[in-house]
Amino acid sequence: MAQGGPAATVEAGAKPVLFEIFGEIWKVQARLGQGVSASVYQVNSGRASTAAVKEFQPESRGGDYGFHKERSVLEDIQGHKNIVTLYGVFTHHSCVGMSTRCLLLELLDVSVSELLLRAGASLCDRPQQGHSLWLVQHCARDVLEALAFLHREGYVHADLKPRNVLWSADDQCFKLIDFGLSFKEGNQDVKYIQTDGYRAPEAELQNSLAQAGMELEGHCTAAVDLWSLGIILLEMYSGTKLKEIMRSHKWEDNSAAVIDQIFGSNNEAHPAIPVSHLRDLIKSMLSKNPEQRCTAAKALLSPFFSIPFAPHIEELVLLPSPVLRLLNLIQDSHLHNEDEYEDILEDMKEECQKYGSVVSLLIPKENPGKGQVFVEYSSSSDAKEAQKLLTGRTFDGRFVVATFYPLRAYQRGYLYQTLQ
Template structure:
């Protein structure tokens, strides 16, 4: 079998410095490619922080996507909104460039890390909650995302939350829509009809999609996290939604508690209905009993989703007053301090685990990479990330 060719990034040379009124940025390496753009990792030369540099290809047909992206990034910006943060825009040799905060991994990356196995209950519930909060922010402003899919949902390690990106086909509920929306595999039935009408230049034959189209996509994404495959692969029919959902949920019944699966099935039926009017709004979905459960993240989650807190496991034996605990704690914290600024630390004697909170998730990632597996006083350091909300509540496991 021939290997797929490695994509060659072409729009920006590595090492290029981009100068703008809002800063100076160095292009490091390509990290993603889309239909109309390439995305590079970059560095803020003044702040020393990493950024995402999104460059649009030089073609008139991509101007609409660029203008929509810019408009919605600015109009939807708000403190605490679970959307990618826009830093600024500039041009270089006729190319339009957007500078944004650097996020990752994508939800697609997370699903791949599970190697075709269902995600943990914590990940499914957390992703669903964050996704719905993002949609609530959009829908309250009359905006439809229009292209929800795993590659467009990214993890923000500093805030430990999933965020939405890519507003190139987004639209408002009040505007006159003229372009196709949503990607195959996550496309609501009404969007299939609409996109066909756009292709045939016959918009009068179809009804414009609304916010319910995003709810369909969200339901498909949640189901995919449960079964780790697309619920409705591109080209498949979705005529028997309850039957398809029941079959999918039943296929993973050994991985989840029965009550959890039952509530999840009911939740998904509230999202995935053939008729848009039968789907619930995001506010109602956020109040669903299934989302009120609070499972803990799995060991796998704590290895693959970076945060600003690192947990060193079994640093000491569980004991109310473990010998040499103070010395061992200070030594490991000192090692961590060489990787980046430490904001706080705590040794939980009943577990023997040490928790270290860094100033940024990137420094925490560096510390975990450098220190995990290192021999230490007759032990080997074993480290994972740790949820910041548990750290803030002083709840340790």
């Protein structure tokens, strides 16, 4: 473990401004989150390297235990593409003599919680509620891949919720974070697991008994993670938080009927067959009996994952990628004049290279994608900078609309002709 040297802090208990990590000074750029026992910061080393630091508070309840717990779990499960990468651990010594234990982690992007908030904010802008089937499918597959791996290794995440599922712009997938409540199945060492609103019935019972000083025979299993994911997917599809619905008598009496009602009220927005596949998949995750709940491995075999979908334009704005898609730039007449077309290609490449290293640039002459400009950058950070600076600019009197575009779709030549 690397020992951090003296580093400046604002004041005791305040947000640190610097961390010394592995002999190098990293500057704190922003606080990303704060909990009872730890805070998470975005840090930069000054060499265009960014990461996240999770700093555990020594005086807080369970702070030191939480550090050792999360460190041991993360070190044991490293290497899966849908689980956050742990770069290292270190001790931070502040200038006021306090020492805190820290994890240096991969920096990720937008969380599913933020995506749900954006979906709710945009309901008035379009008749369709919730997120596209493309995003629901993408998130479901990525999280199930992570859970299948985690469960094969004998671990239960035990705190799956929208805030703990984050998008990776570099790897173009969703990843799980926060393993502070995780445990080896059969060796549960925490009494209170999962977050209200995403807590499985058996975990609810166990938590209630523990609060009353009683102990339930047996422990929660990996099935609690499938329950949480089922709720997350239902919220993504409906665009509605389900916490109050789950407290209702209707849910208690017949949750399957409530799920049918949610899907029935939103069935005009999607084709019927894939919607029925998604509904059945979610129902299989939300069986009240944990023994009847589907496993992550079995859920991945659902026919829902065999159908291709297109994303909403809002989702392409929110999910960073190394590829940008520029709209409202090219007139049809420019595409059919070879000299003008070549000039436009050169001009666009020259302009886009101002913001980062351009790997490729494509302007299709025919549909799908006719007249749209696709720019692949060497990194997602370059693309994010370009998207920020290009959006709203005018070229030849036209306002530029810049969204991200899925890297794999671009590389395969799959250009969405229309977006739902």
